[in-house]
Amino acid sequence: MLVLLIVFMVTARFVQESGVSVNLPKASAGDSSALADLVVTLGRDGSASLGGRELDLAALGAVLETEARANPGVRVSLAADEDLPYKTVVSALDAVKRAGVTRVALAARR
Numbered sequence: 001m002l003v004l005l006i007v008f009m010v011t012a013r014f015v016q017e018s019g020v021s022v023n024l025p026k027a028s029a030g031d032s033s034a035l036a037d038l039v040v041t042l043g044r045d046g047s048a049s050l051g052g053r054e055l056d057l058a059a060l061g062a063v064l065e066t067e068a069r070a071n072p073g074v075r076v077s078l079a080a081d082e083d084l085p086y087k088t089v090v091s092a093l094d095a096v097k098r099a100g101v102t103r104v105a106l107a108a109r110r
Contacts, residue, residue: 039051039076040079060096064099078106
């Protein structure tokens with residue numbers, strides 16, 4: 001788990017996605033040069049969206065699984081509202097990982 005935390009801290013991407021309004025948590029360190037191919041946004045109410053399209057976690061997993069098969073090196077950045085319960089963020093991370101995506105970053109703002 002510690003290794004995953006370090007990877008997330010090092011590869012965190014600072015994103016601004018239009019559509020769902022998300023209040024990202026602040027981070028004092030991170031690599032803003034890491035680019036994500038896909039951005040999964042989790043709103044304050046727990047709603048998930050990918051590319052501006054709202055999806056539940058099962059549908060999100062299916063879309064990401066298709067993308068991971070087509071592009072094994074796909075990168076996903078998870079932008080979750082800072083007030084979202086940790087359990088919801090972990091559930092979304094789990095859905096991303098179960099879809100076969102191995103390159104995941106957590107978005108934050110400076």
